[in-house]
Amino acid sequence: EAQVTQNPRYLITVTGKKLTVTCSQNMNHEYMSWYRQDPGLGLRQIYYSMNVEVTDKGDVPEGYKVSRKEKRNFPLILESPSPNQTSLYFCATRGASEINEQFFGPGTRLTVL
Amino acid sequence: KQEVTQIPAALSVPEGENLVLNCSFTDSAIYNLQWFRQDPGKGLTSLLLIQSSQREQTSGRLNASLDKSSGRSTLYIAASQPGDSATYLCAVEGGGFKTIFGAGTRLFVKA
Numbered sequence: 001e002a003q004v005t006q007n008p009r010y011l012i013t014v015t016g017k018k019l020t021v022t023c024s025q026n027m028n029h030e031y032m033s034w035y036r037q038d039p040g041l042g043l044r045q046i047y048y049s050m051n052v053e054v055t056d057k058g059d060v061p062e063g064y065k066v067s068r069k070e071k072r073n074f075p076l077i078l079e080s081p082s083p084n085q086t087s088l089y090f091c092a093t094r095g096a097s098e099i100n101e102q103f104f105g106p107g108t109r110l111t112v113l
Numbered sequence: 114k115q116e117v118t119q120i121p122a123a124l125s126v127p128e129g130e131n132l133v134l135n136c137s138f139t140d141s142a143i144y145n146l147q148w149f150r151q152d153p154g155k156g157l158t159s160l161l162l163i164q165s166s167q168r169e170q171t172s173g174r175l176n177a178s179l180d181k182s183s184g185r186s187t188l189y190i191a192a193s194q195p196g197d198s199a200t201y202l203c204a205v206e207g208g209g210f211k212t213i214f215g216a217g218t219r220l221f222v223k224a
Contacts, residue, residue, distance in 0.1 A: 031210045033210055033212065035212075035214075040216075041216075042202075042214050042215065042216040042217060043202065043204075043214040044214070045211065045212050045213070048209065048210040048211065048212075049210075050209055050210055056209060056210075056211075058211065058212075059213075090156065090157065092157075094210070098144035098145050098164065098165075098206060099145070099162070099164050100162075101147060101159045101162045102147060102159065102204070102206075102212070103159065104149075104156045104157040104158075104159075105156060106155075106156045107155075107156050
């Protein structure tokens, strides 16, 4: 079954404590991306990757890091989380061609105290 | 910079009504436009994707159109049902994988 998996699904943490949210896909997709969703602001793209070792900034990259060492994985790293990073995070993937749909993971709800 | 606007922000209709959701974008240099559905507290489900060279796509009771030159897309839902109640999002993809979402239209279909 085609899947985009995110872990953890829920996380409560404290300011400054480094954390990683993992994203894994089994569809052999080239493109992967991270979004955050906030009430009143909608979904905003944080980072995206067009292939292994190729990443680029989206609209709101500040405070986040990503890496793409393997095709199937695209972790989102918060080196020093702050309360304004409390949000619902989604990972998405699609194949190399723009005729392909984006598939979304189930989301990770992060609370930073 | 690409901006995507969805109108209306919210919509309440009786069951059985046909309805149109609107999405407009400011930069016509797009690769594709995708419509999604999101249920409360859930992830996004893809409904339809229209490539930049296409004018419309259909899936069941859904029909999406794209007018790239005017920067508009519409999602037409025929014979609405209570199960259609959700938030509908449009997303525009530009160069690479850069994607901009609209704020969504919250739809409520009354039984």
